[in-house]
Amino acid sequence: MELKKGLKVHLMGICGTGMAGLAGLLKSKGFVVTGSDQNMYPPMSEYIKHLKIPVMEGYSPNNLQHGPDLVIVGNVITRDNPEAQELLRLGLPYMSFPQAMKEFALKDKVSIVVSGTHGKTTTTSLISWILFSAGMDPGYLVGGIPLNFHRNFNVGAGRYFVIEGDEYDTAFFDKRPKFLHYLPSIAVITSVEFDHADIYKDYSHVLESFKALLSILPKEGLLILNGDISDLKNELHQYSYKKLTYGLDPQDNYSLKNYSINGDFTQFNLAIEGKKYIFKTRLYGIHNLLNVLAAIAVSVNIGISMDEIYKALNSFLGVKRRQEVIGIVDNITVIDDFAHHPTAVRETISAVKARFEPKRLIAVFEPRSNSSRRNVFQDIYPLSFQNAEVIAVPEPKNMEKIPPDLRFSSVKLVGDLKEMGKDAFYFKDTLELMDFLLDFVSQGDVVLFMSNGDFENLPRKLFHKLVLTRL
Numbered sequence: 001m002e003l004k005k006g007l008k009v010h011l012m013g014i015c016g017t018g019m020a021g022l023a024g025l026l027k028s029k030g031f032v033v034t035g036s037d038q039n040m041y042p043p044m045s046e047y048i049k050h051l052k053i054p055v056m057e058g059y060s061p062n063n064l065q066h067g068p069d070l071v072i073v074g075n076v077i078t079r080d081n082p083e084a085q086e087l088l089r090l091g092l093p094y095m096s097f098p099q100a101m102k103e104f105a106l107k108d109k110v111s112i113v114v115s116g117t118h119g120k121t122t123t124t125s126l127i128s129w130i131l132f133s134a135g136m137d138p139g140y141l142v143g144g145i146p147l148n149f150h151r152n153f154n155v156g157a158g159r160y161f162v163i164e165g166d167e168y169d170t171a172f173f174d175k176r177p178k179f180l181h182y183l184p185s186i187a188v189i190t191s192v193e194f195d196h197a198d199i200y201k202d203y204s205h206v207l208e209s210f211k212a213l214l215s216i217l218p219k220e221g222l223l224i225l226n227g228d229i230s231d232l233k234n235e236l237h238q239y240s241y242k243k244l245t246y247g248l249d250p251q252d253n254y255s256l257k258n259y260s261i262n263g264d265f266t267q268f269n270l271a272i273e274g275k276k277y278i279f280k281t282r283l284y285g286i287h288n289l290l291n292v293l294a295a296i297a298v299s300v301n302i303g304i305s306m307d308e309i310y311k312a313l314n315s316f317l318g319v320k321r322r323q324e325v326i327g328i329v330d331n332i333t334v335i336d337d338f339a340h341h342p343t344a345v346r347e348t349i350s351a352v353k354a355r356f357e358p359k360r361l362i363a364v365f366e367p368r369s370n371s372s373r374r375n376v377f378q379d380i381y382p383l384s385f386q387n388a389e390v391i392a393v394p395e396p397k398n399m400e401k402i403p404p405d406l407r408f409s410s411v412k413l414v415g416d417l418k419e420m421g422k423d424a425f426y427f428k429d430t431l432e433l434m435d436f437l438l439d440f441v442s443q444g445d446v447v448l449f450m451s452n453g454d455f456e457n458l459p460r461k462l463f464h465k466l467v468l469t470r471l
Contacts, residue, residue: 005030010064012036012083013074014055015044019097021141021153022072024051025105028155036063036083041454043145043320061086068092072100079172096171098181105139106161106183112298113182115165115213116190118344119291123190124164125319126295131160133312134304138162147317160302167209169199177209180216187217188224188294189232195341198370207231217241224297226290227252246293254293261355270296277306281313285351323352327463330470331443336459340369340452342377346384348450353387356446363388366451367396367408374406382416391417391424394433430456437462438469
């Protein structure tokens with residue numbers, strides 16, 4: 001198929017963050033783009049509306065009646081999806097989201113692939129911003145909305161394309177990790193932990209995917225690796241490409257020395273091959289500082305000056321739904337975050353607590369991801385909330401999709417937290433939760449929402465109701 005302007009491209013599952021970015025990228029290249037989805041909620045529904053891309057709500061054979069030249073199938077689409085069945089019946093050309101990124105965006109670029117269980121979105125956004133600030137006009141696709149750009153994609157006229165590399169599977173017809181499609185010249189691996197319990201059996205299964213990523217880097221390529229990932233460090237001897245580590249260990253090539261929070265900025269010392277530098281960033285928390293180190297390592301090794309990196313770090317505003325302050329009213333701070341894995345929950349709470357000390361921290365957690373709705377992390381989650389004074393957990397949704405013996409229990413989590421001496425509360429739904437929060441929060445509190453879904457827009461609803469009742 002000749003990939004020329006005017007081609008009619010239809011995206012199934014268009015409201016996924018990556019798919020929405022791809023839709024915008026394709027429209028920017030002159031294609032006629034349509035889409036379909038059944039889970040349409042802000043911010044992505046508003047984002048696609050802003051791009052003026054027509055979206056059909058729900059999946060149906062009728063959605064393909066306009067005769068698209070190409071269909072891109074998101075990984076939320078199952079084989080028995082009625083629209084997918086019609087696609088196969090009609091014999092229309094189709095490909096996965098990662099295949100489309102390779103064909104439409106990456107083939108003629110130097111691909112910088114940012115992977116890892118945690119930190120991908122922030123690191124991808126920061127690398128993209130540093131390159132942009134240095135005048136390199138990068139292409140990028142991010143699994144979130146960088147606040148400096150207000151959109152998560154760019155075609156870019158420069159030679160680099162920065163892409164978030166997810167380890168989740170590609171499509172119902174391709175069970176390989178997405179990042180194996182992305183032609184990496186430079187790869188970043190931020191962390192490796194067990195996650196995505198619906199597709200991976202255990203940690204070793206996840207690790208194999210990242211080992212596969214190591215194997216596809218070209219010999220002239222570059223690997224930037226979190227130095228704590230010993231299971232991957234032990235594999236590196238067999239590869240001839242350049243390898244650099246970052247982390248807290250003085251033996252790492254990029255080593256974080258110390259840091260302090262001063263107002264809106266975190267100042268930190270960084271040793272690069274023994275030479276010391278001082279930087280500052282609006283990001284806070286050890287996990288975010290490690291993301292910054294990864295971004296600095298990439299930037300230095302593609303020739304960006306320290307002055308340019310310093311200026312870009314100072315002006316980087318962060319990412320929507322990553323420790324995003326929704327607003328402050330009556331000295332109550334409402335924060336929205338994407339954390340859902342136990343490690344991410346723990347690190348996010350620790351970072352927010354340190355940033356807003358000595359204020360009381362109310363952690364509101366929605367178990368929504370495929371892993372968090374399973375009991376695989378049931379006994380680990382209580383330890384993730386140690387730095388929060390108050391914890392509120394609603395009943396998870398769509399639990400009927402999880403086998404009964406594998407289901408996570410919010411009731412048990414709250415019970416375990418109470419045994420640890422925590423003020424923890426269970427709610428049967430978000431209406432109960434909202435009523436509780438409106439009565440419970442007081443001046444000086446920080447309310448931290450954590451979910452990888454829309455959480456029924458609860459963070460913004462709470463803030464707006466606080467504005468109405470407190471001002």
